[in-house]
Amino acid sequence: MQGVVEPNLQRCRSALIALGVTGLLAACATPAPSSQQQKELAGAISSPAPVQVPDLPVESPEEIALRQLVALQDRLDRVAAPLLVNNPALCKGNARRLLGFTAKTKYSYSDEYLQAAQKLFKLDERLQVTGVLPGSGAARVGVARGDSLIAVDDKALPQGRNAERQAAAILAPLVNGRANVKLTVQRKGNTVVLDVPLTTACAFRVELGNSDAVNAYSDGHRVLVTRGMMRYATSDQDLSYVLARELAHNALRHPVRLRNSATIAGVIDNLIRIKPDLNMITGTAGIKPYSQEMDAAADTIGLYMAARAGYAIERSSVFWQGLASQYPASITNGYTALHPSTEFRIAAIDKAKMDIRAKQSAQKTLLP
Numbered sequence: 001m002q003g004v005v006e007p008n009l010q011r012c013r014s015a016l017i018a019l020g021v022t023g024l025l026a027a028c029a030t031p032a033p034s035s036q037q038q039k040e041l042a043g044a045i046s047s048p049a050p051v052q053v054p055d056l057p058v059e060s061p062e063e064i065a066l067r068q069l070v071a072l073q074d075r076l077d078r079v080a081a082p083l084l085v086n087n088p089a090l091c092k093g094n095a096r097r098l099l100g101f102t103a104k105t106k107y108s109y110s111d112e113y114l115q116a117a118q119k120l121f122k123l124d125e126r127l128q129v130t131g132v133l134p135g136s137g138a139a140r141v142g143v144a145r146g147d148s149l150i151a152v153d154d155k156a157l158p159q160g161r162n163a164e165r166q167a168a169a170i171l172a173p174l175v176n177g178r179a180n181v182k183l184t185v186q187r188k189g190n191t192v193v194l195d196v197p198l199t200t201a202c203a204f205r206v207e208l209g210n211s212d213a214v215n216a217y218s219d220g221h222r223v224l225v226t227r228g229m230m231r232y233a234t235s236d237q238d239l240s241y242v243l244a245r246e247l248a249h250n251a252l253r254h255p256v257r258l259r260n261s262a263t264i265a266g267v268i269d270n271l272i273r274i275k276p277d278l279n280m281i282t283g284t285a286g287i288k289p290y291s292q293e294m295d296a297a298a299d300t301i302g303l304y305m306a307a308r309a310g311y312a313i314e315r316s317s318v319f320w321q322g323l324a325s326q327y328p329a330s331i332t333n334g335y336t337a338l339h340p341s342t343e344f345r346i347a348a349i350d351k352a353k354m355d356i357r358a359k360q361s362a363q364k365t366l367l368p
Helices: 005-027 033-045 061-085 086-094 112-119 137-143 165-176 227-232 236-251 261-271 292-308 314-324 342-361
Strands: 095-098 103-105 128-132 148-152 180-186 190-197 199-202 205-209 217-219 222-226
Touching: 061 112, 061 128, 061 199, 061 205, 061 227, 061 342, 086 095, 086 199, 086 236, 086 292, 095 165, 095 261, 103 342, 128 148, 128 199, 128 314, 137 190, 148 165, 165 180, 217 236, 217 261, 222 227, 222 236, 222 261, 227 236, 236 292, 292 342, 314 342
Parallel strands: 205 222
Antiparallel strands: 095 199, 103 128, 148 180, 180 190, 217 222
16 A cells, blocks of 8 residues: 555554554554555455465475474474483393484385475485483483484495495493493584483384384384374373383293283384285284283383382373273273283282382482
């Protein structure tokens, strides 16, 4: 709009919604507009100019799917971090010295997601830090997401399709019997050398399961939580109960003792794919349900793990009772079908909570 009234109109447009037309004109009555300007003003009020919205980049279905999966994995890693770092004593023979970060290349995803990984996360042939374990030595010295790995102890790290496996072979002997590792990374075009203190933690990997079934699995080495379980466990506190309990099953070697390890490993291998074969997890997928004694033991150790990691444990009984009620054992691909002894478990949980509270009040070490 041209003319004397334009500055006043611009200043007062924000008042239009709150004050209405009468309030707007009263607030902006000086200087008085001419007859022609009044007509223009009335037209502007009755027919506001369309707002120009900038075009936003449209993401492909692969980019949307990959972004959602990475966000869920980030949440899993964040909730799992204090459980892993604070419980080496309860993981027994499964505690290891770790670098404290994860790294991927674009080949860490299936071929159809290569372009999405490149575009969204700038992944290429080189190993790039995709997550740092909170509370780890890597976090303390500033290893950051997006750092490209160049060398460890001056040994060049591999690139390309097999970089993850080859790097693991290089790193495995370096983390034994020492406290620090020299790491060279490229960050925003600059070379940065970091002396990374190794972190003693439970050496169990935590994975996201790409399934809407409400379940979680442990195979002795890994813990997997499905997308459906993460939706059910809406708070991080509730998710910590699930993770701690499955970590406890691994620490107690229950999958091995029940001869479930190979079967569960196959389920986990399938579910970590971006497009898993969901026919493989119909029913209980060949997994033997846990005995009430094993489940109660895992509940007890899991609660201690959660408490040692700083999570509140008061709601644990409510969480597991609610899960069993909403997803009973008759839902064969659900959690309760593999852990059917809910009443026995709740009794063990309540006892463990009393013991933990007593030790916390007495300022005793939280060990079962």
